Amino acid sequence: MFPLDKLKVSRKIYEKLEEMIQWSDIHTELISSKKLEKVKDFVFKNDINLHLITNRRGQILGVFPGEMDETILREWEEITFNNAQSLSGLRWLIFGVDLEIYNLTLKEKYIFVRYGFDLYLKADLRTNEAMIFYPEVCEGFLSRSFVSEGSYSLCDLTHLDPEYRIEEIEAELKEGSSHLIQEGLKERALLVGLDLPVNKDQYSLEESLAELKQLTLTAGAEVVGMIIQKRDAPHPAFYIGQGKAVELKYRAYLEQIDLIIFDDELTPAQQRNLEELIEVKIVDRSRLILDIFAQHARTREGKLQVELAQLKYMLPRLTGLGSKLSRLGGGIGTRGPGETKLEVDRRRIRKRIQDLEKEIKQLAGLRELHQQNRNLPVVALVGYTNAGKSTLLNKLTNAGVLSEDKLFATLDPTMRKLDLGSSAVLLSDTVGFIQKLPHHLIAAFRATLEEVQRADILLHIVDASHSERELQMRTVWNVLGDLEVLEKPIITVFNKADLISTNEAEYLRERIRPSAVISALTGEGIEDLLDLIRKEVERDFKELEVIFPYNQGGWVEKLHKTANVLKEEYRNEGIYMKVKVDPILAGQLEEYVIRKMVK
Numbered sequence: 001m002f003p004l005d006k007l008k009v010s011r012k013i014y015e016k017l018e019e020m021i022q023w024s025d026i027h028t029e030l031i032s033s034k035k036l037e038k039v040k041d042f043v044f045k046n047d048i049n050l051h052l053i054t055n056r057r058g059q060i061l062g063v064f065p066g067e068m069d070e071t072i073l074r075e076w077e078e079i080t081f082n083n084a085q086s087l088s089g090l091r092w093l094i095f096g097v098d099l100e101i102y103n104l105t106l107k108e109k110y111i112f113v114r115y116g117f118d119l120y121l122k123a124d125l126r127t128n129e130a131m132i133f134y135p136e137v138c139e140g141f142l143s144r145s146f147v148s149e150g151s152y153s154l155c156d157l158t159h160l161d162p163e164y165r166i167e168e169i170e171a172e173l174k175e176g177s178s179h180l181i182q183e184g185l186k187e188r189a190l191l192v193g194l195d196l197p198v199n200k201d202q203y204s205l206e207e208s209l210a211e212l213k214q215l216t217l218t219a220g221a222e223v224v225g226m227i228i229q230k231r232d233a234p235h236p237a238f239y240i241g242q243g244k245a246v247e248l249k250y251r252a253y254l255e256q257i258d259l260i261i262f263d264d265e266l267t268p269a270q271q272r273n274l275e276e277l278i279e280v281k282i283v284d285r286s287r288l289i290l291d292i293f294a295q296h297a298r299t300r301e302g303k304l305q306v307e308l309a310q311l312k313y314m315l316p317r318l319t320g321l322g323s324k325l326s327r328l329g330g331g332i333g334t335r336g337p338g339e340t341k342l343e344v345d346r347r348r349i350r351k352r353i354q355d356l357e358k359e360i361k362q363l364a365g366l367r368e369l370h371q372q373n374r375n376l377p378v379v380a381l382v383g384y385t386n387a388g389k390s391t392l393l394n395k396l397t398n399a400g401v402l403s404e405d406k407l408f409a410t411l412d413p414t415m416r417k418l419d420l421g422s423s424a425v426l427l428s429d430t431v432g433f434i435q436k437l438p439h440h441l442i443a444a445f446r447a448t449l450e451e452v453q454r455a456d457i458l459l460h461i462v463d464a465s466h467s468e469r470e471l472q473m474r475t476v477w478n479v480l481g482d483l484e485v486l487e488k489p490i491i492t493v494f495n496k497a498d499l500i501s502t503n504e505a506e507y508l509r510e511r512i513r514p515s516a517v518i519s520a521l522t523g524e525g526i527e528d529l530l531d532l533i534r535k536e537v538e539r540d541f542k543e544l545e546v547i548f549p550y551n552q553g554g555w556v557e558k559l560h561k562t563a564n565v566l567k568e569e570y571r572n573e574g575i576y577m578k579v580k581v582d583p584i585l586a587g588q589l590e591e592y593v594i595r596k597m598v599k
Ligand SMILES: Nc1nc2c(ncn2[C@@H]2O[C@H](COP(=O)(O)OP(=O)(O)OP(=O)(O)O)[C@@H](O)[C@H]2O)c(=O)[nH]1
Pocket: 383, 384, 385, 386, 387, 388, 389, 390, 391, 392, 402, 403, 404, 405, 406, 407, 408, 409, 410, 411, 430, 431, 432, 433, 495, 496, 497, 498, 499, 518, 519, 520, 521, 522
């Protein structure tokens, strides 16, 4: 029997309810006429709805006045969550006045499915009308949806035997198999964003969610829906409002959601509270991006850095149910770089963090050594993720770097030599930038960002066709500012010109200087870009006139290879050359110089 003492009702109602529970007569109809009379009497006298839970033999096992309360249901021994795989053999009936009998609220749907009721009857005692909802079976499984039948009159109910209908449903159910998590199926994700008071420096909510969706797809999950809530500020305990969080719980269950992804970084407390309430994996923007990093890191150093960032992110979040869920589940948020699963034991994490930090430091030292040996100027490609950096690098150098319509396709630094004719440079591809990237995540790709700091020239690649182009540019400038590299020469490259109008291209060319409007795909504008790079590289180059004695033919050959030869004449006193060379070479040529040009 249901523990009546848990209900907060008056003594009088309590006694009535107790009396009702005792009518344990057995019958096959949905409700006997005798019971129906008593229920009517109770509802009208107390002006309150009444829920009955009965078994298949018509016996009343529980009574609930007012709203169906899940917290009470949960403590009731005779009812269990059955994860919507089979019917529980219990029926849920509500009697009241002015009920919305044709539709179910989200909460009703959730309770109905979660507890595996055979049916849900909604009966309005004033209009004398009732509807019955049965679980729907789809391909042998309960689909977490319903079919409704009716309407019936109250009198019909006292004759109606639902047994046959329920047998039919059970016959359709395949035995013993679960449709919950099947191997190879994509994780089903629900995205959540807050509509906060507008700040013009921020990405529009739509854009931010569109990007979150793109990130989610990149991480390999399927986006089932997006939820937006308008608020003045995030709720300290739940990020979204508590009521909204409860609604999410219902939706997550009914729509078989595997994870909910929030468009900001959640505090450890928010994450924990949400996981406890909703009982599905909760992932925030940072954890999602880290997961993508984990899948994309290729080099040893890249992998170590990503794992370090993941562990630092997880450490404060390892309490309560949160850690249980992340231990149990797989998929987004649990993957480490490579094949490994992330460590979840706090003490071992601390030790691992120390080891990682040590190893990364050693690797950085090695890299430093390599860097010192290079003597060509370095041009770094920077820009918002998916702007086309890798595509451009490939176009310019045939590098064969993976470029994809995915966010963060590139995670490890790649360098290629680019021949400019009169000079050459090393082009370096870098990780894309993204908005709302917390600082501890930026630290995760320090290796690639150091390339940016070491570069002599930056090419800022912009997706000219993107609707949030200006904000993306600003995001990149902010990161470049943080890296203290805004002082370096920056060439802005408006890419994807094939997707914009000529007017727009014209406008962009004037918008910032120096800039080029190109298409890395079609090759349009690439020559202009090369000219700009050459001009920048050769800015410090010196123009010299030299004369080599005829026995110094080696120099002539060398200059043809590494410098820009403007003029060459065989004169009596030797070989005359007018050349443009970098400052180092200029120093070496000192003894042959007959004239230096001043630019
Ligand atoms: N239409 C068009 N598409 C382009 C152009 N350049 C690149 N793309 C496409 O844009 C997408 C992203 O290109 P990537 O080169 O991977 O971009 P990225 O900046 O390296 O991106 P991340 O490494 O993920 O930060 C790919 O689908 C490219 O084919 C272009 O000039 N025109």
